[in-house]
Amino acid sequence: MTLESATAEVTTRVCPNGPVLVRGADAVRDEDGTLHPATRPVVAVCACAKSQRMPWCDGTHKVVRRG
Ligand code: FES
Structure with a gap:
């Protein structure tokens, strides 16, 4: 996974x-x-790769259980 942002801090x-919450990414x-x-x-x-x-997410x- 790569996070991309033109201006804002990510x-x-x-x-x-659970998931990774990402704030400020454009994509x-x-x-x-x-x-x-x-x-x-x-x-x-x-x-978790099950979504x-x-x-x-x-x-x-x-x-699901994580292994
Ligand atoms: S972390 Fe929520 S579905 Fe995978």
């Missing part, structure tokens, strides 16, 4: 057993190089 916060680039525009000031990026809306981490 900050992240890892939620234990997130996934491992395939696809750019996903961040449409809100704070976006939740999936860290059906990658790269965004869809709440699936609440029902």
Whole structure:
């Protein structure tokens, strides 16, 4: 995951057993190089790799166990 921003400072916060909250990014680039525009000031990026809306968290981490 790569975070992209033209101007604002980008900050992240890892939620234990949950997503990474990203503040201030214009977009997130996934491992395939696809750019996903961040449409809100704070976006939740999936860290469990189980989301059906990658790269965004869809709440699936609440029902899956991490190995
Ligand atoms: S971290 Fe929430 S679905 Fe993966």
